[in-house]
Amino acid sequence: MDIKFNLKPASERRTEPFVPQGEVGFGRLRTDHMFMMDYQDGEWRDPRIVPYGPFEMAPGAMALHYGQSIFEGAKAFMHEDGEIYTFRLNKNAERMNRSADIVCIPNLPEAMQLEAINALIDVDRLWFPRQEGACLYIRPFIFATEDRLSVSPSSKYTFCVVLSPSGAYYGKNLNAIRLLISTKYHRAVSGGTGASKAAGNYAASLRAGKAAAEYGAAQVLYLDASNKYIEEVGAMNHFHILKDGTIVIPEFTDTILRSITSESILALSEELGCKVRQEPVLLEKFIADIESGEIVEAGGFGTAAVVSPVGSYIFEDGRVVTVGDGQVGPHISRIYKVFTEIQKGLRPGPDGWVKKVEHRAG
Numbered sequence: 037m038d039i040k041f042n043l044k045p046a047s048e049r050r051t052e053p054f055v056p057q058g059e060v061g062f063g064r065l066r067t068d069h070m071f072m073m074d075y076q077d078g079e080w081r082d083p084r085i086v087p088y089g090p091f092e093m094a095p096g097a098m099a100l101h102y103g104q105s106i107f108e109g110a111k112a113f114m115h116e117d118g119e120i121y122t123f124r125l126n127k128n129a130e131r132m133n134r135s136a137d138i139v140c141i142p143n144l145p146e147a148m149q150l151e152a153i154n155a156l157i158d159v160d161r162l163w164f165p166r167q168e169g170a171c172l173y174i175r176p177f178i179f180a181t182e183d184r185l186s187v188s189p190s191s192k193y194t195f196c197v198v199l200s201p202s203g204a205y206y207g208k209n210l211n212a213i214r215l216l217i218s219t220k221y222h223r224a225v226s227g228g229t230g231a232s233k234a235a236g237n238y239a240a241s242l243r244a245g246k247a248a249a250e251y252g253a254a255q256v257l258y259l260d261a262s263n264k265y266i267e268e269v270g271a272m273n274h275f276h277i278l279k280d281g282t283i284v285i286p287e288f289t290d291t292i293l294r295s296i297t298s299e300s301i302l303a304l305s306e307e308l309g310c311k312v313r314q315e316p317v318l319l320e321k322f323i324a325d326i327e328s329g330e331i332v333e334a335g336g337f338g339t340a341a342v343v344s345p346v347g348s349y350i351f352e353d354g355r356v357v358t359v360g361d362g363q364v365g366p367h368i369s370r371i372y373k374v375f376t377e378i379q380k381g382l383r384p385g386p387d388g389w390v391k392k393v394e395h396r397a398g
């Protein structure tokens with residue numbers, strides 16, 4: 037791919053490593069540049085790295101009206117050698133195309149996505165925050181740009197990547213959250229868009245998120261449309277751990293997003309020293325097993341936190357069910373440790389999981 041580099045003049049861009057003075061937060065900051073590429077006449081063209089800034093877009097751009105818009109979320113980490121490494125970015129590229137299929141957006145070859153992201157990180161590498169637990173959050177997205185007011189797939193799209201220097205998700209310790217078990221709001225139905233990272237899925241989750249906050253819960257635990265099976269959390273896959281240490285993740289269906297964190301946990305059972313399996317999870321049995329002590333820990337898997345322990349669940353009638361003693365358990369602490377050590381290059385992971393961002397020649 038022949039990427040054009042239209043970079044900011046040296047006087048306007050970062051020239052020293054970014055050493056944050058305070059909290060960096062998540063998703064707030066941007067780097068100097070972004071990657072863009074357009075789709076038109078049946079092909080992706082004009083790959084370019086340009087200064088970060090507003091787009092020019094027709095008011096009739098179809099993404100604004102019919103929501104043909106998808107995104108990904110990944111992180112890059114700095115290892116002890118001072119180099120930046122991505123984590124399983126090929127899985128994000130693969131999932132971007134799965135999302136694209138679901139909302140009729142043309143695929144963008146994985147190799148092109150990876151090249152685009154690596155080139156952008158390379159250009160803005162000085163923006164990596166030099167702070168414990170920090171990362172570069174990577175946000176690739178594709179949206180429909182054709183100026184047409186009829187409901188049909190757009191013939192024009194833009195692929196864009198922006199980077200956000202972000203701080204550690206947790207302070208010193210993991211903290212346990214509460215989830216609202218919602219029978220009123222559903223995230224997905226079979227045959228719908230639940231298995232994609234379509235922007236509209238997240239718009240639809242905002243109301244449920246507000247309801248969760250009213251119950252003092254951090255996020256919603258979504259059930260399937262029949263309110264029988266556990267599906268996933270707001271922006272994480274759900275899991276629980278049995279007293280023999282087995283990790284159970286609800287089976288991936290077309291109503292659950294295939295979390296790359298979950299997929300990685302499934303592949304790491306040897307390193308974690310426990311069994312990991314997927315199966316449909318009946319809500320009634322899940323609650324009964326928490327109450328009997330058969331289930332000892334539970335939580336969510338996702339890129340943002342890696343693992344988010346759940347201390348308790350609250351039903352819409354106010355009933356609270358506490359998992360174990362409501363605190364962060366030893367299995368989850370170990371999962372977090374192993375996973376983040378692999379991401380940071382402190383522990384060898386499976387081949388190809390972490391990849392160095394190469395320096396551009398010249």
Ligand SMILES: Cc1ncc(COP(=O)(O)O)c(C=O)c1O
Binds near residue numbers: 294338
């Ligand atoms: C709905 C949903 N489920 C699960 C996840 C976790 O996926 P991953 O582990 O790939 O971040 C996310 C975040 O991407 C999400 O938005």
